[in-house]
Amino acid sequence: MNMAKSESMAGAGRGNAARSRAGRSREDVRLAGDGAGSALLLMAPALAVYAVFTLFPIAVTFWLSFTDSNGFNTDAGFVGLENYRKAAADPILWQSLWQTLLWLVYHVVLAGGLGLGLALAIARLRRSQVFFRTAFFLPHLVSLAVVGVIWANIYDPFFGLLNTSLVAIGLGGWTQGWLSDPSLVLFSVNVASSWQGFGLYMLLFIAGLQDIDPSLYDAAEVDGASAFQKLVYVTLPGLREVMTFVMSLAMINGLKGFATVFVMTNGGPFYQSELITTYIYRLAFQSQDHGLAAVLCILLSVLAITITVVFNKWRARLSR
Amino acid sequence: MMNMLLRGAAFAALLAVAGDLKAQTLKMWGPEQITEPLIAELWKGIKADFEAANPGVKVEFIPPTGTISNGAVQAALQSDAGPDVVLTNSGIGRITVVKNAKLVAPLTAQYENRGWKGKIYPWLYTELKGQFGGEIYEVPDGLDALGVWYHKDMFAQKGWAIPKTWQDFVTLMKKIDAAGVQPLAIGPRTTGSAGHLFGNLLQSASGTAAVGKAVGGKLSWTDPTMVTGAVRLRELVDAGLIKKEMAGLDLEGASRLWFTKRAAMFVAGPWFTANARKAGYDLANAGYAPMPSDLAGESKPTGGVGWSWLLPANSKQPELALKWIDFMLSDAVMKKRAQHAASTMIYPRELPGIEPPTPVLKDIFAAAAKGVGYNPSVYLPGSVLDTYFQVIQGLISAQITGEQGMAEIQAKMAAAQ
Numbered sequence: 001m002n003m004a005k006s007e008s009m010a011g012a013g014r015g016n017a018a019r020s021r022a023g024r025s026r027e028d029v030r031l032a033g034d035g036a037g038s039a040l041l042l043m044a045p046a047l048a049v050y051a052v053f054t055l056f057p058i059a060v061t062f063w064l065s066f067t068d069s070n071g072f073n074t075d076a077g078f079v080g081l082e083n084y085r086k087a088a089a090d091p092i093l094w095q096s097l098w099q100t101l102l103w104l105v106y107h108v109v110l111a112g113g114l115g116l117g118l119a120l121a122i123a124r125l126r127r128s129q130v131f132f133r134t135a136f137f138l139p140h141l142v143s144l145a146v147v148g149v150i151w152a153n154i155y156d157p158f159f160g161l162l163n164t165s166l167v168a169i170g171l172g173g174w175t176q177g178w179l180s181d182p183s184l185v186l187f188s189v190n191v192a193s194s195w196q197g198f199g200l201y202m203l204l205f206i207a208g209l210q211d212i213d214p215s216l217y218d219a220a221e222v223d224g225a226s227a228f229q230k231l232v233y234v235t236l237p238g239l240r241e242v243m244t245f246v247m248s249l250a251m252i253n254g255l256k257g258f259a260t261v262f263v264m265t266n267g268g269p270f271y272q273s274e275l276i277t278t279y280i281y282r283l284a285f286q287s288q289d290h291g292l293a294a295v296l297c298i299l300l301s302v303l304a305i306t307i308t309v310v311f312n313k314w315r316a317r318l319s320r
Numbered sequence: 321m322m323n324m325l326l327r328g329a330a331f332a333a334l335l336a337v338a339g340d341l342k343a344q345t346l347k348m349w350g351p352e353q354i355t356e357p358l359i360a361e362l363w364k365g366i367k368a369d370f371e372a373a374n375p376g377v378k379v380e381f382i383p384p385t386g387t388i389s390n391g392a393v394q395a396a397l398q399s400d401a402g403p404d405v406v407l408t409n410s411g412i413g414r415i416t417v418v419k420n421a422k423l424v425a426p427l428t429a430q431y432e433n434r435g436w437k438g439k440i441y442p443w444l445y446t447e448l449k450g451q452f453g454g455e456i457y458e459v460p461d462g463l464d465a466l467g468v469w470y471h472k473d474m475f476a477q478k479g480w481a482i483p484k485t486w487q488d489f490v491t492l493m494k495k496i497d498a499a500g501v502q503p504l505a506i507g508p509r510t511t512g513s514a515g516h517l518f519g520n521l522l523q524s525a526s527g528t529a530a531v532g533k534a535v536g537g538k539l540s541w542t543d544p545t546m547v548t549g550a551v552r553l554r555e556l557v558d559a560g561l562i563k564k565e566m567a568g569l570d571l572e573g574a575s576r577l578w579f580t581k582r583a584a585m586f587v588a589g590p591w592f593t594a595n596a597r598k599a600g601y602d603l604a605n606a607g608y609a610p611m612p613s614d615l616a617g618e619s620k621p622t623g624g625v626g627w628s629w630l631l632p633a634n635s636k637q638p639e640l641a642l643k644w645i646d647f648m649l650s651d652a653v654m655k656k657r658a659q660h661a662a663s664t665m666i667y668p669r670e671l672p673g674i675e676p677p678t679p680v681l682k683d684i685f686a687a688a689a690k691g692v693g694y695n696p697s698v699y700l701p702g703s704v705l706d707t708y709f710q711v712i713q714g715l716i717s718a719q720i721t722g723e724q725g726m727a728e729i730q731a732k733m734a735a736a737q
């Protein structure tokens with residue numbers, strides 16, 4: 001009897017809860033219905049800006065990829081898949097694609113690595129941390145074009161700081177043509193670009209380090225862990241979230257690489273530092289081949305989306 | 321009542337005229353280096369003279385952010401808020417780009433109507449007429465004459481001289497190298513600079529007729545006549561007479577080598593006087609000679625139209641722009657420019673009795689008077705130029721052979737045609 005009563009009460013309770021949920025849901029729908037118009041109205045300016053400055057250019061880029069547009073003619077003709085055929089047969093495109101991927105890896109390793117290294121080095125400092133944090137972040141405030149000019153001068157084979165310093169300290173044999181050697185040029189330019197970018201990553205890593213519970217270090221200490229073991233078993237796992245964020249950011253920044261290459265080598269010598277972005281610029285604004293340039297823009301977008309999706313899936317699997 | 325109406329109408333007309341006068345502003349793109357005080361002084365004077373000759377007109381200079389080669393001119397014209405008249409570096413390759421984009425207006429009729437035809441060298445007019453099936457889109461402002469610059473004092477001290485034959489030139493380069501000086505500086509990261517040396521080498525090895533045919537697509541770049549120049553460049557690199565590291569230099573870096581006398585020679589045109597002046601180099605010490613050649617009569621500078629006036633298709637002041645070009649072609653302005661210390665070029669017609677302001681310009685004018693060969697950077701189609709410059713970088717960085725380089729250029733030429 002008691003059981004039956006309690007079941008009946010439970011049933012009534014479930015019924016009430018269900019009715020209450022249904023009531024809330026109806027109310028939500030009504031509220032949503034009431035608010036949808038206002039929400040749309042409030043979002044309209046942002047949507048309009050997004051449509052004009054993002055969706056419309058994307059649509060135009062797609063359209064351009066099927067035309068022989070030179071960017072200025074209003075009577076550009078439809079050429080079907082001709083630009084895609086030209087792109088597939090263009091060896092410079094494939095070279096620039098490979099170099100873009102290499103550039104991305106260099107950026108993640110150099111800028112991300114340096115950011116992490118310096119964050120670890122200065123995170124424990126008490127008084128001087130602010131100074132070092134500011135000093136290391138400063139390059140990030142310099143425009144990439146200016147960075148390109150500065151580093152091109154540093155790399156000057158005859159007057160540059162790097163080679164003259166090497167000679168001054170008796171390492172004349174190590175001097176290089178930093179921007180002329182085909183096997184070095186992409187790396188050299190990437191160093192300049194990464195120098196500008198590491199400051200932001202360093203700040204993110206410092207923020208991540210501050211979030212790690214200090215008691216974990218105390219426990220590790222009690223267990224007799226060495227500094228290296230603390231780094232491997234406490235610090236790096238504690239930075240996992242920040243690391244994945246920094247990696248995503250660095251990959252996106254890597255794919256956007258343009259200014260330093262444009263200023264320092266213009267893709268040379270003989271295409272050895274050509275990236276997809278610089279090749280797009282060259283095709284669109286120097287050769288006026290906007291059709292082919294549009295195909296490359298689409299290719300770059302596909303590349304960025306693929307890398308982001310794959311990376312996010314890998315990250316999700318890792319966190320499980 | 322009638323009186324009041326008439327007064328009102330007269331006042332309105334006056335306002336309209338005043339408004340019209342206010343609108344008479346000619347926006348001019350150029351010249352380059354307008355921020356340099358000496359050049360600015362010259363152009364401010366020209367501007368003042370034009371404004372005085374055309375009451376109610378104001379000329380506004382737009383300092384150029386670049387050229388047709390890097391898309392700056394195209395961007396400015398396409399903005400529809402750009403200049404009414406443009407002075408930029410030109411040549412058929414560059415003009416093709418803006419002409420195909422319909423950004424510039426044809427000027428052929430003006431050559432007859434405004435008498436421009438008689439204000440430039442006849443050979444120059446013939447050349448312009450032959451470029452786009454009889455249609456002309458530019459008015460030459462200055463011509464280039466690229467040759468070998470050297471330090472008079474250094475050469476005198478060491479007993480060196482620019483020889484007559486290619487073999488002797490190589491021997492000279494070896495002597496200079498042995499003396500611990502870079503024989504020849506080049507900054508191929510600046511595309512023009514790459515083309516200056518390479519054009520000279522092609523001229524020296526193949527001669528004007530062959531290069532002329534090649535840039536016009538009538539002779540293959542892989543033809544043995546044409547390949548020699550590229551092979552020679554690679555040989556100079558392999559012999560260490562042109563350092564591979566120079567592939568990483570731009571015009572500024574290479575000029576620095578020359579101005580500081582760490583390099584003995586440099587290939588440049590009359591415009592280099594402006595760079596020299598800026599660097600504080602004593603121009604009286606600059607010598608100039610055409611690149612030696614084993615072909616009779618082919619040791620001559622390369623060049624062509626260096627700078628031209630263009631009329632944008634969307635110019636807000638087309639009539640005023642044409643007036644400005646008339647003014648620039650006038651004897652008074654041309655002589656004023658030729659004699660000014662800021663003068664850096666050869667003018668598009670003979671100016672008898674004019675004494676160039678710097679001694680080296682006198683040498684350049686004398687060399688150019690015997691004829692000028694083709695500078696492919698100026699004459700190649702726009703879609704080939706990038707490959708042309710990359711090939712030169714490839715040769716200097718020893719990545720490709722002369723034959724491979726010329727095959728690359730020929731492939732692009734074939735596609736362009």
